[in-house]
Amino acid sequence: MTQSIPQQLYRPEQVRETEGRAAELAGLSMWQLMDRAxxxxxxxxxxxxxxPQRVLVLCGSGNNGGDGYVVAKLASLAGYSVRVCAVKAPTTADSQRAQQEWHQQGGQTESLSDWQDVEADVVIDALLGTGLTSDVRGEIAEVIDALNESGIPVLAVDVPSGLNADSGRVLGCAVTATHTITMVAAKRGMFTGQAGDYCGKHWFADLGILREFRALNEASVWRLDASQLQHAFSKRPWNSHKGMFGHVLVIGGSDGMAGAARLTGLAALRAGAGKVSVICQPGQQSLVGLQPELMVRGLDAGDQAADELLAEADVIAVGPGLGQGSWGQAWWQKVADYDAPMVVDADALNWLAKSANRREDWVLTPHPGEAARLLQCSGSEVEADRWLAATRLEEQFGGIVVLKGAGSIVHGQEYTAVNTTGNPGLASAGMGDTLTGIIAALLAPLFSHSMQLRQNLAETVGYAVLLHGSAADEAAQAAPRGMLASDLMDAIRKQVNTDDD
Structure with a gap:
């Protein structure tokens, strides 16, 4: 009954509002859905x-708790030693029926306060469902904290109790599950923000109504995973030349930050750009140019050679190591409204926060701190609802937004996706510069023949984000601590050649 996680993700409210109708269309009752869950x-x-081991089932009073009673009955029939502790008596007709069948099986329902007296090898978390909107408090919060400290494996029903299944935010406290079995449709909040530390391994059960549910609902978000890279890059023709794959121009690398521009340029080359030029602050050329394949110029924004390079570029990547000095400011003022597709990162985002430009042909790649400056709010507000923050950024500044972090979000007017690749090794300097280079490289061929492209721009950016995280997973080799941005380069090259074998 459990299946692989679909690419289509939904808001919890879509499930709550339409699962009854979907069940009806499938010829099922809500009780049958609970039994299947x-x-x-x-x-x-x-x-x-x-x-068979000792199983403790923690039940709430709603339908999530009803699912727990069904689990208790089935586990007991299979020979597991099962005890159930409940917050209070069931409040819905189906959960009351589930408890009754558990009792008819010979089971008992004990008070939640008795749970710590129960010796258990596995706990089933059926306390709180996806409708939770406020912080967990009181006895349930105490139970969750103690359960997390116990180290006992936990299977969460639909969502770990205390985790907001829409935003991925922990509401006060949340169960740290070993496995989460989500029902009907995969919820978008379980793949971004704090959710990764609480859901454990994901399981999915559509309960036999997925076709009907999809007929009633459009996906809210698309999930990006490594398997999608297998067919993301077509085999290059034998008579390829560098002009077919675009010219990326990187602008950054001010005094003391030349390495950022170098990483961006190298990542663009490894991701397949035909040609990469770098404009850095005069005096930094030798540091950026340690990579001989990069064409490096030390130029001020007013130099004539700068205009010539801008005119040649298919895509501009501005920001890595740009700095907050007069050199970086002059370059931002020059390119902010320049007529070429652009990837905006790092210090360029800080200049954008001060200038408030808007355009549709750029990609903004803020981390939560940069997003907070752009939106004039706190970083905690951004993380509280990453979907909303990405939407607000796109509405205010236009283009495609990549809100970086755990479960990076890619958001455009008609496309939203969340990346499920990557690991904690990405939390080190230079990783964002590398992502900027990958995005620019994947966009460059789309504009190298003056193509009027808009419809696939966001999807292409999504593949770039996916590639970055997947390359990081390969580079980490289960050892993410101490991983460098430069460690990703070989993996990037390997993963953009999946169809060239």
């Missing part, structure tokens, strides 16, 4: 812990 959780339990 419980069976999906039991399937996970039996797959991961096939030898």
């Amino acid at each position: 419980g069976r999906a959780v039991f399937e996970c339990l039996h797959a991961e812990y096939p030898v």
Whole structure:
């Protein structure tokens, strides 16, 4: 019954509002959905812990708790030693029926306060569902904190209790699950923000109504995973030449930050750009030019040679190492409204926060701190609802927004995606510069023949973000601590050649 996680993600409210209608269209009752949900959780339990063990089921009063009673009944029938502790009596008709069947099986329902007296090898978290909107408090919060400290493996029903399934934010506290079995549709909040530290391994059960549910709902978000890279890059023709793959111009590398521009340029080359030029602050050429394939010029914004390079470029990547001095400011003022597709990162985003330009042919790549400066709010506000922050950025500044972080979000007017690749090794200097180079490289061929392209721009940016995270996973080799941005380069090259084997 459990399946791989779909690419289509939805808001929890879409499930709550339409699952009844979807079940009706599929010829199922809501009780049958609850029974199937419980069976999906039991399937996970039996797959991961096939030898019957001691199971504790923690039940809330709603339908999430009803799923828990179904699990308890099935596990008991399969020979597991099962005890159930509940917050209070079930409040919905289906959850009442589920509890009744558990009791008819010979089970008992104990008070939630008794849970720590129960010896358990596995816990089923059926306390709180996807409708939670306020912080967890009181006894349930105490139970969650103690459960997390216990180290006992936890299977979460639909969503770890305390995690907002829409935003990915922890509401006060949340269960740190070992496995999460989500129902009907995968929820978007479980793949970004704080969610990665709480969901554990994802399982999915559509309960037999996915076709009907999709007929009633459009996907809110597309999920990006490494498997999609297998067919992302077509084989290059035998008579290829560098002009076919675009000219990327990197503008950055001020005094003391030449390495940022070099990383961006090298990543663009490794991701397949035909040609990469770098404009850096005069005096920094030798540092950027340590990579001989990069064509490096030390230029001020007013130099005639600068205009010639700008005219030759298919895509401009501005910001890595740009700095907040007069050199960087002059360059930002020169290119902010320049007629060429652009990737805007790092200090260029800080200049954007002061100038408030808007255009549709650029890609903005802020981390939460930069997003906060652009939106004139706090970083915690950005992280509280990353979807909203990305939407606000696109509405205010236009183009395509890449809100970086755990579960990076790619958002355009008609396309939103969340990246599920990457690891903590990306939390080091230079990783954002590398991403900027990859994005520029993947965009460059689209504009190298003066193509009037808009419809696939956001999807292309999504592939760039996916490539960056997947390359980081390959480079980390299960050892992310101490990983450098330059460590990604060989993996980037390998992953853009998946169809060239």
